[in-house]
Amino acid sequence: MDHPCQQARDGLSFKIPFRCTGQPMMRSRLAVFLLAVVFAMVLTGCQKNVTLKVQTEIPEPLVTKLPLSVGVYYPDAFRRYEYAETTEERGTWRIESGDSQVRVFNRILSDLFSEFRELNSPQAGAVELIVVPEIAKMQFSMPKETGFDYFEAWVEYVVKLQTGDGEELPSWRFTGYGQARTGRFAGFETGLADSLSDALRNAGAQLATGLPAHPPVKQRAQRTGL
Amino acid sequence: MILRLICPVLVCALLSGCKSHTVIDRHQEIPVAMESGDSIVLLGRSTRLAESGDHDFVECVGKALETRNANLDIIEENEFVDAMYPWFENTTAPTEVGMLEPLFKNDAITNRFAELAIKYLIWIEGRTETLESIGGITCSIGPGGGGCFGYKSWDDEADYVAAIWDIDQQADAARIGTRTNGTSYMPAVIIPIPLLARVKYTACDAMAGQISDYLSLPE
Numbered sequence: 001m002d003h004p005c006q007q008a009r010d011g012l013s014f015k016i017p018f019r020c021t022g023q024p025m026m027r028s029r030l031a032v033f034l035l036a037v038v039f040a041m042v043l044t045g046c047q048k049n050v051t052l053k054v055q056t057e058i059p060e061p062l063v064t065k066l067p068l069s070v071g072v073y074y075p076d077a078f079r080r081y082e083y084a085e086t087t088e089e090r091g092t093w094r095i096e097s098g099d100s101q102v103r104v105f106n107r108i109l110s111d112l113f114s115e116f117r118e119l120n121s122p123q124a125g126a127v128e129l130i131v132v133p134e135i136a137k138m139q140f141s142m143p144k145e146t147g148f149d150y151f152e153a154w155v156e157y158v159v160k161l162q163t164g165d166g167e168e169l170p171s172w173r174f175t176g177y178g179q180a181r182t183g184r185f186a187g188f189e190t191g192l193a194d195s196l197s198d199a200l201r202n203a204g205a206q207l208a209t210g211l212p213a214h215p216p217v218k219q220r221a222q223r224t225g226l
Numbered sequence: 227m228i229l230r231l232i233c234p235v236l237v238c239a240l241l242s243g244c245k246s247h248t249v250i251d252r253h254q255e256i257p258v259a260m261e262s263g264d265s266i267v268l269l270g271r272s273t274r275l276a277e278s279g280d281h282d283f284v285e286c287v288g289k290a291l292e293t294r295n296a297n298l299d300i301i302e303e304n305e306f307v308d309a310m311y312p313w314f315e316n317t318t319a320p321t322e323v324g325m326l327e328p329l330f331k332n333d334a335i336t337n338r339f340a341e342l343a344i345k346y347l348i349w350i351e352g353r354t355e356t357l358e359s360i361g362g363i364t365c366s367i368g369p370g371g372g373g374c375f376g377y378k379s380w381d382d383e384a385d386y387v388a389a390i391w392d393i394d395q396q397a398d399a400a401r402i403g404t405r406t407n408g409t410s411y412m413p414a415v416i417i418p419i420p421l422l423a424r425v426k427y428t429a430c431d432a433m434a435g436q437i438s439d440y441l442s443l444p445e
Contacts, residue, residue, distance in 0.1 A: 059311040062334045177317065205312030 052193050054097040056200040058104055061111050061208045066221040069115035071127035071164075074102055075134065083138045095138070097155075097196065104204045105133055112208060125164040129220060132160040136173070140192060143182055150181045151188075151195035155203055161216055169216040176203025246408030246423045248432045256392050256399040258442050264345035265299035266441070267306045271319065271351050283386060283430055284350050290434030298441075301342060309338060323389075326396045344393050348437065352386030354426045363414045373416035383407050384429035388437060400440050404432045 079102055083095040109131065110116040122132050137156040143149055155176045161169040178198025182191050211217055268288050270279025281303065288300050307314050313329060320326055330336050359380035366372060384406045392399040408423025 059308040061312050062310060062332075062338055063312075064332060064334055202315055202317060205315040205318050208312040209318050 049092045050189060050192075051094045052096070052189055052196075054095065054100045054193060054196045054200065056100040056104060056197045058107055058201050058204045061108055061204070063108075063112055063208050063212075065114045066112060066212055066217070067224045068113050068129055068217075068221050069127045069164075070109060070113040070129045070131060071117050071119040072105060072109055072131045072133070073119040073122040074105070075122075075132065078102070078133055078135060081135050081138075095140075095192075095196065097138075097200070100197070100200055101133075101135070104200050105207065108204050108207045112212065122162070123166070125166065127164050128224065129217065130162045130164065132162070134158045134160065140195065142188060142192070150179045151191040153178045153192070153195040153199040155196075155199050157203060159207075159211065161214075170214075172211065172214045174203070174206045174210055176200060176206060178202055246406055246425055246428050248404060248406040248428055250432055250436060251403035251405075252400065252436055252440070253402075254400040254440065256395060256397060258399070258440060259392075259394075260345055260441050263299075263343055265301050265343050266346045266348060267301045267303070267342075267344055268348045268350060269303055269306070269314070269319075271316070271349055272353070279351055280353055280386075283352070283354070283384075283426060286427065286430035287350060287388075287434050287437070290431055291438055294434060294438045299343070301344065306342070306344075309342065310335070323391045323396060323398050326391070326393075330396070339393060346399065346441070347391040347393060349389045349391070350386055350433070351389075352384070354382060354384040354429070357381045357383050363412065363418055365414075374414040374418050375416075377411075377413050379409055379411045381407065381409050382423060382425040384425045386429055386433055388433060390437070390440065402433065402436045402440065404429045404436070406432065 079098050081096070081098040081101055083093065083097070085093040106118070113129075115127070117127070119127075119130065122130060134157065135155060136158050138154070140151065140153040142151055146152070157174055157176070159172045159174075161171060163169065176199040178195045178201065180191050180194030180198055182188075212221065268284050268291075270281045270284040272279050284303055288302070291298060291300060312318055313335060320329060330339075357380075359378065361376060361378040363374050363376035363378050365374040384404070386404055388402045390399040390401070391397070406425045406429040408425040408428070410423045411421045412418050413421075
């Protein structure tokens with residue numbers, strides 16, 4: 001009976017073992033090493049390490065100013081808001097949006113109220129209403145996760161309110177939603193950044209239309225307007 | 227040998243292929259009243275949750291209308307939505323014509339509509355989707371070259387509705403529906419040859435024709 005290696009060389013087997021082609025142990029180790037490298041490359045290829053900065057510009061809102069003097073205090077967590085996630089499935093993500101968040105809120109609030117200023121502390125009381133926004137949650141999804149051909153992003157806000165005298169008022173919670181289609185030749189970073197930018201624009205729209213209708217704000221504006 | 231195989235497949239596909247048919251449904255409630263200087267806006271939206279409208283289709287209808295009527299003043303969707311921010315965003319836009327009344331109580335909005343001389347607001351919703359596909363194509367590559375073999379066909383449907391709102395009367399002026407079905411084929415003998423039914427484009431052209439006809443615009 002022929003040696004298995006001989007059979008392979010004679011073309012009787014399509015599966016030629018490495019050991020049959022000379023320097024058996026060296027070849028075997030090389031194969032294991034190559035497999036490990038390929039496996040590691042596949043794993044790291046699926047993992048992402050992404051850092052994004054969301055840039056948003058919103059149009060001038062078409063709103064009628066409410067007769068109220070309003071101060072806004074941005075806590076550090078809001079002003080420097082950064083979404084961070086590290087999971088096996090998604091990899092590592094860092095998304096900075098603090099600057100854009102402040103820009104959107106300033107733009108809307110300054111157009112929404114007759115007097116508006118930024119405050120250094122939530123206790124400062126030379127205004128009728130103090131607004132303290134917080135980000136409760138940020139989420140996003142990618143096309144490969146949902147099966148849709150667009151990215152989606154959600155930012156949930158809690159807007160805390162108090163009077164200039166320090167009386168706490170019922171807070172208001174809302175969620176900004178955005179989506180962006182996958183660009184044909186654009187990277188996923190572009191799609192995700194666009195969906196987050198859209199979520200901030202949507203948050204601005206909800207702030208401009210929803211805050212004046214929030215009962216504590218509406219009542220105060222009506223009272224002052226009389 | 228290969229040519230003998232390719233030719234009959236291509237001829238059959240071309241003869242039978244790329245069929246499409248369009249059904250138009252138009253319902254008119256208010257006679258048209260376009261005057262010189264009036265403009266229209268085309269906007270896309272979706273009834274599906276968390277899905278924006280088919281903006282490519284809206285853009286296509288806008289271009290087709292412009293091609294038919296060079297003098298028609300069409301305000302671009304993005305320009306209008308920015309000019310009306312925050313009232314015509316996905317989550318804040320009026321979903322029925324009755325919701326215009328509270329909006330028009332806001333002088334800023336009324337004035338902006340007047341500035342832009344908007345006579346009609348046209349909401350387009352719908353989608354193009356593949357209903358069914360059969361067959362398959364296999365591609366392979368080797369040291370001596372590569373190629374694809376097989377045959378695939380699929381049915382697409384483009385179903386869109388345009389709701390035309392009369393801004394002056396704050397009422398539904400007309401509703402136009404177009405539904406186009408078409409079958410596309412892709413035979414592959416070494417090279418895949420797509421024979422596509424341009425379902426979306428056909429629906430777009432039909433929609434533009436109907437809107438143009440409704441607005442009594444000279445072609």
